[in-house]
Amino acid sequence: MAAALHRLAGALLVAALLPAAAPAQDAGAPMPLALSEVAPGVHVHTGQVDDWQPGNGGDIANLGLIVGSRCAAVIDSGGTPELGRRWRAAIERATRVPVCFVILTHAHPDHVLGSDAFTGPDTRFVASAKFNAALAARAPYFLNALARDFGVKAAPDAIVYSSIAVDGTRELDLGERVLVLQAWPTAHTDNDLTVYDRRSRTLFASDLLFAQHLPVVDGNLRGWLRVMPQLAAIDAARVVPGHGPVSPDWPGALQPQQAYLEALLRETRAALKARKTLAEAVDSVGSAAASGWQLVERFHRRNVTAAFAELEWED
Amino acid sequence: MNHNPTRRRITAAGAALLASPLWVAPRGARAEIKSGDNPDGSAIWQKVRASFFENRPIVNVGDDVLVLDAPGRAEDAAVVPIAMRSRLPQTAANHVTKLTLVIDNNPSPISAIFAFTPHSGRADIETRVRVDEYSFVRAIAETSDGRLLMRARFVKASGGCSAPPGKDPQAALASLGKIRLRVDGDVVLNQATLAQLMISHPNDSGLAMDQLTRQFTPRRYVRTVNVAYDGQPVLSADLDFSISENPNLRFYFLPRAPGRLTADVVDSNQVAWKSSLDVAPTA
Numbered sequence: 401m402a403a404a405l406h407r408l409a410g411a412l413l414v415a416a417l418l419p420a421a422a423p424a425q426d427a428g429a430p431m432p433l434a435l436s437e438v439a440p441g442v443h444v445h446t447g448q449v450d451d452w453q454p455g456n457g458g459d460i461a462n463l464g465l466i467v468g469s470r471c472a473a474v475i476d477s478g479g480t481p482e483l484g485r486r487w488r489a490a491i492e493r494a495t496r497v498p499v500c501f502v503i504l505t506h507a508h509p510d511h512v513l514g515s516d517a518f519t520g521p522d523t524r525f526v527a528s529a530k531f532n533a534a535l536a537a538r539a540p541y542f543l544n545a546l547a548r549d550f551g552v553k554a555a556p557d558a559i560v561y562s563s564i565a566v567d568g569t570r571e572l573d574l575g576e577r578v579l580v581l582q583a584w585p586t587a588h589t590d591n592d593l594t595v596y597d598r599r600s601r602t603l604f605a606s607d608l609l610f611a612q613h614l615p616v617v618d619g620n621l622r623g624w625l626r627v628m629p630q631l632a633a634i635d636a637a638r639v640v641p642g643h644g645p646v647s648p649d650w651p652g653a654l655q656p657q658q659a660y661l662e663a664l665l666r667e668t669r670a671a672l673k674a675r676k677t678l679a680e681a682v683d684s685v686g687s688a689a690a691s692g693w694q695l696v697e698r699f700h701r702r703n704v705t706a707a708f709a710e711l712e713w714e715d
Numbered sequence: 716m717n718h719n720p721t722r723r724r725i726t727a728a729g730a731a732l733l734a735s736p737l738w739v740a741p742r743g744a745r746a747e748i749k750s751g752d753n754p755d756g757s758a759i760w761q762k763v764r765a766s767f768f769e770n771r772p773i774v775n776v777g778d779d780v781l782v783l784d785a786p787g788r789a790e791d792a793a794v795v796p797i798a799m800r801s802r803l804p805q806t807a808a809n810h811v812t813k814l815t816l817v818i819d820n821n822p823s824p825i826s827a828i829f830a831f832t833p834h835s836g837r838a839d840i841e842t843r844v845r846v847d848e849y850s851f852v853r854a855i856a857e858t859s860d861g862r863l864l865m866r867a868r869f870v871k872a873s874g875g876c877s878a879p880p881g882k883d884p885q886a887a888l889a890s891l892g893k894i895r896l897r898v899d900g901d902v903v904l905n906q907a908t909l910a911q912l913m914i915s916h917p918n919d920s921g922l923a924m925d926q927l928t929r930q931f932t933p934r935r936y937v938r939t940v941n942v943a944y945d946g947q948p949v950l951s952a953d954l955d956f957s958i959s960e961n962p963n964l965r966f967y968f969l970p971r972a973p974g975r976l977t978a979d980v981v982d983s984n985q986v987a988w989k990s991s992l993d994v995a996p997t998a
Contacts, residue, residue, distance in 0.1 A: 452876065508876040509876060510876065530885070533884070533923070533925070534880075536923045536924050536925065537878070537880035537884075537922075537923035538878040538880060540922070541792075541847070541878040541879065542878075544848065548848075548849075586882070586883045586886065589882070590882060590883040590884075590885070590886075616876065618876055618877070618882055619882050619883060620882065620883060620886075675899050675900075677796070677841060677965065678794070678796045678843065678963075679784060679786075679796040679798070679841075682786075682790065682796070701790045702790040702791045702873070702877065705790050705791040705794050705796075706791055706794065706882070709794045709843070709959070709960075709961065712913070712963075713890075713893075713913070713915065713961070
């Protein structure tokens with residue numbers, strides 16, 4: 401009897417402590433994603449360096465939160481609807497101001513499939529002017545991959561399009577904090593957008609910069625190499641890549657990516673000059689340049705494919 | 716043997732389908748399959764087979780007869796290299812008349828029908844396709860004596876951020892209609908000679924909806940390619956939007972004298988392009 405009472409008291413004590421220890425942990429509430437504050441008011445969730453797949457819950461892209469005095473901007477929404485809910489839970493813990501902008505850096509699943517968690521009358525979705533067309537063309541495949549690989553049956557509503565289109569540059573005012581958004585010519589994709597926070601001089605390069613994770617060409621290899629020197633000219637104190645760790649080494653953080661993309665260009669051109677076919681080039685263009693990167697087996701052959709299809713039209 | 720019911724059927728269907736795909740899967744018929752265990756059991760294939768080849772026997776053959784080169788995994792779902800290569804003689808008496816490429820789980824599974832003649836030298840074609848989903852890819856050869864021979868391979872779809880639509884539709888449209896016809900190396904008289912045709916074209920499936928207008932983008936893709944050498948047909952292709960952006964064909968022709976290689980390309984908007992190349996074979 402005494403022992404039972406003791407257990408009961410223990411259970412009550414735990415119940416009393418729980419809400420304070422983990423306020424979001426009531427039944428079914430999403431577990432907040434881990435966040436780190438890289439500069440005052442600038443938070444980053446660092447995704448895993450991995451492919452978009454169920455083993456990591458789709459948690460591979462870096463996500464950003466920038467807080468102004470009036471409202472906050474979210475940079476990318478996460479790789480699945482569930483991840484979007486966890487990302488939102490983390491944001492609600494980090495700030496009390498409302499989210500007025502969700503900035504989507506390009507139409508790839510690991511960056512945009514959490515958007516449904518952020519829809520609401522006071523939140524605007526912002527992206528490159530080419531984003532909606534790119535997302536519309538890919539949405540059925542993203543939803544299919546979610547169902548096939550993740551076992552997640554998402555409604556078409558899970559795909560959220562932008563209502564503010566950026567062509568060139570655009571400023572967003574969060575209250576005592578202005579963000580500069582820039583849409584780029586075709587590089588990693590045809591709808592890449594970067595975000596620069598003037599106050600902290602933090603550049604969210606998104607997938608125009610890969611660190612550790614092998615860069616992936618889904619736009620235009622030569623275009624990407626042309627964009628990189630312009631990126632390098634941005635006066636940043638730190639850079640948040642789309643994948644891989646945040647770095648204070650700017651523009652030095654671009655260097656490994658530049659070396660890989662230049663080697664890919666050089667070697668694919670050589671394969672074309674030797675009159676190799678696409679299949680032969682994919683088997684032969686050396687991955688020596690890819691050594692030191694992660695996910696080479698997953699993405700290098702694909703990069704050769706994209707580079708070949710692009711470069712064969714060069715004169 | 717009853718000759719070529721398939722040819723008759725395709726010709727009739729082809730006339731009706733000038734601006735529509737070769738064959739579209741019924742809605743909801745696309746299967747979510749992950750394994751390549753039973754090529755003959757694929758439900759889509761059963762439908763395609765019934766509508767295109769009726770009850771004619773189709774024999775599964777080996778590499779000694781028909782080669783199908785396809786990667787096990789589509790590295791880039793928008794650009795998957797595929798080759799179909801007949802190993803049978805290509806003579807007037809006995810040759811492959813047709814190679815049909817089927818991708819079971821694409822929205823339009825019959826991706827291409829290539830017709831050959833003895834002037835082709837070889838029934839051998841290499842191109843690039845979009846692969847939407849884990850799918851069997853099939854090459855079906857039809858011979859001049861009416862046999863149907865098949866090879867099938869299972870191709871895993873690419874995951875992650877790879878998708879069949881083009882990478883930069885705006886750029887593709889800007890260079891629409893550029894065309895290149897090329898023969899590499901020395902051309903030798905009476906030897907099957909490799910040629911390449913490149914067509915700059917978005918080859919748009921029209922499956923994406925414009926978010927502003929809620930209208931589907933108009934479908935526009937390369938519909939037919941006819942290549943002749945010295946006026947004799949060497950390759951006739953009925954193509955579909957399963958073919959990648961910037962369609963690319965590698966094929967053979969048999970030069971029996973100096974002559975001109977010509978390519979005529981027509982897209983689904985009935986816009987036509989031409990290219991030609993003078994060939995001087997050495998003995």
